[in-house]
Amino acid sequence: MHSTKPRPSWSLPFVAALAAIGVLRLLSDLLTDIDPTWATVLGDSPLRFLARTTDGSFAGNLNVQYFKVMAIPCGLAVVFLINGGLTGGITAAERRWANPRFRLTCIVALAVVCAFCEIEKATHLLGLPTGLVEGEQVWLNHLAHTVGGILSYPLSSWFRYRVVVPRPQKPLEAG
Numbered sequence: 001m002h003s004t005k006p007r008p009s010w011s012l013p014f015v016a017a018l019a020a021i022g023v024l025r026l027l028s029d030l031l032t033d034i035d036p037t038w039a040t041v042l043g044d045s046p047l048r049f050l051a052r053t054t055d056g057s058f059a060g061n062l063n064v065q066y067f068k069v070m071a072i073p074c075g076l077a078v079v080f081l082i083n084g085g086l087t088g089g090i091t092a093a094e095r096r097w098a099n100p101r102f103r104l105t106c107i108v109a110l111a112v113v114c115a116f117c118e119i120e121k122a123t124h125l126l127g128l129p130t131g132l133v134e135g136e137q138v139w140l141n142h143l144a145h146t147v148g149g150i151l152s153y154p155l156s157s158w159f160r161y162r163v164v165v166p167r168p169q170k171p172l173e174a175g
Contacts, residue, residue, distance in 0.1 A: 006162040006163065007162060007163060008161070008162055008163075009159075009160035009161055009162050009163050010163075011158055011159050011160050012160075012161070015077045015080055015081060015159055016077075016081070018070075018073060018074050018076075018077035019074065019077040019078045019080075019081055021050075021070065021074055022070070022071070022073075022074025022075055022077060022078055023074075023078065024050050025050055025052075025067065025070070025071075025074065028050050028051045028052060029052045031051075032051060032052045032053060032133060033128075033129055033130040033131070034129065036053070036133060038051075039051035039053040048060075048063075049063050049067070051063075052064055052067070052133055052136075053133055053134075054133070054134055054135045060135075061135050064133060064134070064135045064136050065135065065136060065137065065140050065141065065144060066140075066144055067144075068114075068141055068144035068145055068148065069144045069145075069147050069148040069151070070148060071110075071114055071144075071145055071148055072107060072110045072111060072114060072145060072148040072149045072151075072152045073148055073151060073152045073155055075110040075113075075114075076103075076106060076107060076110060076152050076155070076156055076159075077159070079106045079110070080097065080156075080159045083096060083097060084097075084161050090161050090162065093161060094160075094161055094162075097156075097159065097161070100157075103153065103156040103157070104153065106156075107149055107152045107153060107156070108149075110149070110152075111145060111146075111149045114145040115142065115145065117130075118138055118141045118142055118145070119138075121136075121138070121141075122138045
């Protein structure tokens with residue numbers, strides 16, 4: 001008889017990193033909406049790529065527009081962590097996450113939020129203090145979010161809370 005012992009999944013550090021990047025980018029986007037010049041304090045450090053701003057370089061222009069490919073995967077990582085920590089324990093969270101419909105529903109919900117944000121930035125329907133920054137185009141934002149959403153589905157199947165590994169067995173004694 002083989003007994004098993006669960007251990008944390010290798011994907012947890014990856015998920016935590018994605019979630020951290022997403023939260024930092026969201027906070028920097030909010031700061032950019034309040035003060036578009038705040039990112040100048042980051043200078044040429046790599047941290048400037050966490051801000052929705054461009055320094056005029058090729059990498060800076062890509063950052064404004066194409067970092068949005070990461071929005072839904074990063075948001076999904078946050079949802080995964082919340083699902084595991086606040087919703088009835090790991091066993092229940094594993095059951096929910098194993099359901100493809102649950103993961104797809106999370107991705108669609110994140111896509112709707114992203115689309116709303118882009119529409120608000122372009123039209124100010126609700127009058128929120130947000131807007132497009134230099135080099136940003138609405139249609140490219142939607143395209144980048146769509147690509148991120150499509151990539152999120154297969155990525156979501158790699159997210160695991162724990163894995164089950166076989167315990168070492170004692171050798172059978174001949175008798």
